[in-house]
Amino acid sequence: MKTDDSKAIITGAGINFSFGQGELRKQILFDVELAIQPGEIVLLTGPSGSGKTTLLTLIAGLRKLQEGRLDVLGHSLHNASQADLLQLRRKIGFIFQAHNLLPYLTALQNVQVMFDLQPDVTIKEGRERATRMLQQVGLGERMNYHVSRLSGGQKQRVAIARALVGRPELVLADEPTAALDGTSGREVVNLLQSLAREQKRPILMVTHDVRVLDIADRIIEMQDGHLTASSRGSSSAENHPAKGVQNEPDIANVTL
Amino acid sequence: MSQRIPLAWLQLKHEKMKLFAAVAGVMVSVVLMWMQLGLMKALFASAVVFHGSMNGELVIVHSQYEHLLHSKVFSSRLLYRLRGSPDVSDVFSIYLAPGEWKNPWNGEMRSIQCYGIETDNASLKLPGIEQHLLQLRNTDVFLYDRMARPRFGDVVGAVERREPVELELNRRRMSLAGVVDLGASFGVDGNVLVSHANFLRLFPERKSGEIDVGVVKLMPGISVVSAQKQFQKVLGKEVQVLTVEQFKELELIYWRSATPIGIIFTAGTVVGFFIGFIVVYQILYTDVTNHLPQYATMKAMGFSDGYLYQLVLGQSVQLATMGFIPGSLIAAAMYAGLRKVTQLPLYMEPMRGVFLIFATILMCTFSGMLAVRKLRSADPADVF
Ligand SMILES: Nc1ncnc2c1ncn2[C@@H]1O[C@H](COP(=O)(O)OP(=O)(O)O)[C@@H](O)[C@H]1O
Ligand SMILES: [Mg+2]
Numbered sequence: 001m002k003t004d005d006s007k008a009i010i011t012g013a014g015i016n017f018s019f020g021q022g023e024l025r026k027q028i029l030f031d032v033e034l035a036i037q038p039g040e041i042v043l044l045t046g047p048s049g050s051g052k053t054t055l056l057t058l059i060a061g062l063r064k065l066q067e068g069r070l071d072v073l074g075h076s077l078h079n080a081s082q083a084d085l086l087q088l089r090r091k092i093g094f095i096f097q098a099h100n101l102l103p104y105l106t107a108l109q110n111v112q113v114m115f116d117l118q119p120d121v122t123i124k125e126g127r128e129r130a131t132r133m134l135q136q137v138g139l140g141e142r143m144n145y146h147v148s149r150l151s152g153g154q155k156q157r158v159a160i161a162r163a164l165v166g167r168p169e170l171v172l173a174d175e176p177t178a179a180l181d182g183t184s185g186r187e188v189v190n191l192l193q194s195l196a197r198e199q200k201r202p203i204l205m206v207t208h209d210v211r212v213l214d215i216a217d218r219i220i221e222m223q224d225g226h227l228t229a230s231s232r233g234s235s236s237a238e239n240h241p242a243k244g245v246q247n248e249p250d251i252a253n254v255t256l
Numbered sequence: 257m258s259q260r261i262p263l264a265w266l267q268l269k270h271e272k273m274k275l276f277a278a279v280a281g282v283m284v285s286v287v288l289m290w291m292q293l294g295l296m297k298a299l300f301a302s303a304v305v306f307h308g309s310m311n312g313e314l315v316i317v318h319s320q321y322e323h324l325l326h327s328k329v330f331s332s333r334l335l336y337r338l339r340g341s342p343d344v345s346d347v348f349s350i351y352l353a354p355g356e357w358k359n360p361w362n363g364e365m366r367s368i369q370c371y372g373i374e375t376d377n378a379s380l381k382l383p384g385i386e387q388h389l390l391q392l393r394n395t396d397v398f399l400y401d402r403m404a405r406p407r408f409g410d411v412v413g414a415v416e417r418r419e420p421v422e423l424e425l426n427r428r429r430m431s432l433a434g435v436v437d438l439g440a441s442f443g444v445d446g447n448v449l450v451s452h453a454n455f456l457r458l459f460p461e462r463k464s465g466e467i468d469v470g471v472v473k474l475m476p477g478i479s480v481v482s483a484q485k486q487f488q489k490v491l492g493k494e495v496q497v498l499t500v501e502q503f504k505e506l507e508l509i510y511w512r513s514a515t516p517i518g519i520i521f522t523a524g525t526v527v528g529f530f531i532g533f534i535v536v537y538q539i540l541y542t543d544v545t546n547h548l549p550q551y552a553t554m555k556a557m558g559f560s561d562g563y564l565y566q567l568v569l570g571q572s573v574q575l576a577t578m579g580f581i582p583g584s585l586i587a588a589a590m591y592a593g594l595r596k597v598t599q600l601p602l603y604m605e606p607m608r609g610v611f612l613i614f615a616t617i618l619m620c621t622f623s624g625m626l627a628v629r630k631l632r633s634a635d636p637a638d639v640f
Contacts, residue, residue: 053640062556062637089636090558096639100553102263104270109261116260117558123260174640 009170009202010036010059015068017054017225028054030225032068041196041203043213043233046222052206053174055222059204060092060172061085073169090117093163093201095173095192099155101147107134107158108143114166133161137191153184160192164199171196173205177212189215264570267547278539282579282616283586285532289525289612290587290604296521297608298600302441303511304504306371309380309438312348313480314487315503316470316495323510324369325443327352329466330495337490343478348379350469351455351462355448358424359409366408368425369444372455379471380449388434392451396430398423403439403599404446426458439599442511470495529619536575537623544568544630549639556636565628572624576616583616584609 017029028051036042044052057063059072061080070077075088101110108130115126134143137157139150147155156176163171176192177185193215196203205216213219216233268275306324307315316335318328332349339347351372356365373379375389388399400411414421415432423430425448438447456464474483480499488497498506512518544551551564584604591602 057637057640060556062639086558086560089556092558094553094557094639096553100549100639102267102550104267105261105263109266113261113263114557116563126260 008035008037010034010070010072010204012059012070013068015055015058015065015070017051017058017063017066028225029058032225032227034220034227036202036204039200039202041193041215041217041233042205043216043219044204044206044222045208045213045219046228048208050222051225052222056172056174056204056206060094061088090166091169093166093168093171095156095159095163095171095176095205097175097178099147099152099159099179101155101158101162103147106144106146107139107150107154107161110147110158111161111165114162118166130161130165133165134158136195137161151184152180153188156180156184156188157191160188160195164195164201167199168201171201171203171205173203173207175207175209176205177207177209182211185209186211264567265574267543267567268571268574271543274539274543278536278575279578279582281535281539282532282575282620283583285528285535285619286580286583286612286616287587287590288528288531289615290584290608291590292521292524292528293608293612294587294591294602294604295594295600296517296525297605298602299442299517299521300508300511301601302439302599304507305439305441306380306447307500307504307507309382310471310500310503311377311379311381312346312471312473313500314472314474314484315498315500316472316487316491317468317498317503319494319496321468321496321506323507324352325354326510327468329462329468332465332467332470334491334495335467335470335472338472338487341487343475343483343486344472345475346377346473348374348377348471348473349452349467350374350379350471351452351459352468353455353459353462355426355458357408357446357448358427359407360411360414360421360423361409364407366445368404368408369447370425370455370458371447371449372452373449375451382436382438384434385436385449388436391433392449392454394433396428396454396457397433397450398425398430398454399449400432400435401438401440401447402435403437405440405599408446428458439601442515442517529615532579532616532619533623536572536620537626539575540568540572540624540627541630543571544627548630548634551631551634552636552639555634556639561631564631564634568628568631569621569624572620572627573617576620580613580616584612 011034013033015029015032016027018025018027020026032055044055046052054063058065058070058077061072061075061077065077065080072088073091075084077085080088102113105113111130111133112126115121115130121129131143134140137160139154139157139161142150142154147158150158171192173192177189180188189212192203213233219231219233220227221229318330320328335347335349338344353370354367355370357368358365375392378386378389385399391397392399402412411421411423411432412435423432436449440446450458456462472487474480484497484499491497554564555561588604591604594600595602
């Protein structure tokens with residue numbers, strides 16, 4: 001992971017994005033500009049339909065950038081090739097609204113399968129790392145359970161383990177608590193935050209779950225395709241003094 | 257990319273009913289292909305058992321001879337011309353005609369193929385025939401085809417049990433001198449071998465010396481092809497001089513064109529192939545469709561298209577293997593059963609097995625490749 005604090009891991013400027021063609025063309029993102037620093041936990045909030053997911057899919061290299069400049073983890077996404085986008089995605093840990101686990105695998109296998117993307121990790125090492133990761137998310141006892149035998153919160157914890165086990169340079173999460181009740185949602189978010197802090201992984205998380213806003217270093221808000229406001233999150237040095245936040249949240253990183 | 261976790265297999269195994277249906281589909285297809293190809297081969301092979309048993313290299317038949325059931329006689333005097341040749345070791349003549357066999361148990365009349373052969377020397381290379389040649393010289397005795405269809409009655413069993421049975425051929429009381437293996441075929445349900453003299457007794461309308469088939473045994477080291485050319489010149493246009501292979505081929509050409517057997521069994525094999533193809537395609541296609549969100553998720557996480565293709569194609573190869581093995585076992589059992597009932601030479605020939613392994617893998621891979629196209633519609637942008 002890059003440790004150069006001055007170097008943002010995501011920078012974007014002048015991003016416009018539309019769905020549809022001709023008459024049906026509908027612009028979703030308007031002149032979006034953003035920068036996210038290494039190790040930062042950034043929450044992206046805003047009303048439903050405002051374009052948060054669309055922005056996330058652009059950053060993840062899941063959609064083609066139409067206009068503007070967007071650099072993620074050293075990949076310039078303007079006219080990036082499919083192969084380049086695939087390389088980028090392998091550096092990202094994904095957490096979805098639904099757990100999106102493979103139902104025919106056990107918890108451990110779901111995590112382990114990620115090492116098929118990292119051929120240099122031996123089978124043994126992959127197994128050990130997957131096991132440790134599951135213990136860290138509190139599922140050490142249920143590693144060999146099939147997904148169908150886990151509760152919603154447990155499934156999402158497996159998904160977190162799967163997203164983090166490959167040591168991604170960035171974690172992208174889209175409403176990871178939306179399908180969970182308040183308590184398990186809270187647990188999942190706390191877990192994600194503490195693991196990310198431990199591993200010093202930056203997180204960009206879309207959520208409109210107001211109960212979890214406190215984990216953020218920084219909160220940015222989207223309104224009708226515009227990034228409208230950014231505020232310092234309540235998760236600051238006094239909440240997690242020991243976890244070693246590498247870089248102080250900086251409002252100036254998001255240019256409105 | 258190496259697969260550390262047997263994803264293809266785990267995914268197949270996850271839905272047992274679907275796996276069972278797919279394997280059953282492949283199995284049915286494999287059994288069908290074995291049966292069709294085996295029957296085709298056996299039916300054609302059974303039609304030329306007699307031809308293959310010629311104790312000689314060249315065969316002489318009338319120029320209008322087409323096949324065993326459509327023969328035309330020629331004078332055996334023609335063959336005498338060959339006896340003097342230093343290239344010739346022996347010449348045999350054979351009469352043939354369909355006779356009427358009376359089933360001793362139910363009295364039913366059945367057509368049976370009768371051959372009049374020489375009894376001094378074996379003109380046919382059939383196992384065990386020599387020990388019976390002397391007996392064949394007696395009046396009104398015959399050799400019976402052990403592999404004849406059961407409709408003629410359990411003649412062999414009765415003789416073995418020493419039961420007295422009244423055997424009647426062309427309304428003549430006959431007695432059994434022994435058995436040989438010839439086998440039934442398309443137009444022939446069974447065979448009977450008799451001496452020339454007995455043949456002429458059975459078929460009084462036939463003239464002595466008007467034979468159907470001449471067999472020429474060459475001296476060792478004589479070129480078959482040049483002898484064939486030379487004899488054809490000597491004998492003239494009334495007869496055709498054939499190698500044993502050509503004699504067989506003539507028979508096969510007739511049955512291939514006269515019967516739709518080649519077409520039916522080839523079509524049957526193709527149908528078998530397509531049954532497997534369609535079942536596997538259907539199952540893999542619905543499987544890919546049902547799992548699209550999972551595949552989209554995997555694409556989003558950085559798994560390449562190649563990885564996912566490998567996953568689906570891996571499943572098709574696994575289905576091929578799982579269907580091929582039990583399918584072949586079933587086919588082997590059916591071969592054995594049919595061999596017993598129909599006396600057809602049905603065997604699990606290794607070459608056919610190799611061919612079918614490839615056909616099965618091809619079938620499953622084809623369907624896998626078609627089903628895999630559906631993977632394109634797994635859009636990783638849809639996963640959030
Ligand atoms: N694939 C798509 N095709 C067309 N319109 C889309 C598509 N995805 C999203 N939209 C539209 O784009 C807008 C923003 O959607 P989205 O980014 O999902 O918002 P949010 O995540 O903030 O709820 C919505 O109006 C939505 O209807
Ligand atoms: Mg959304």
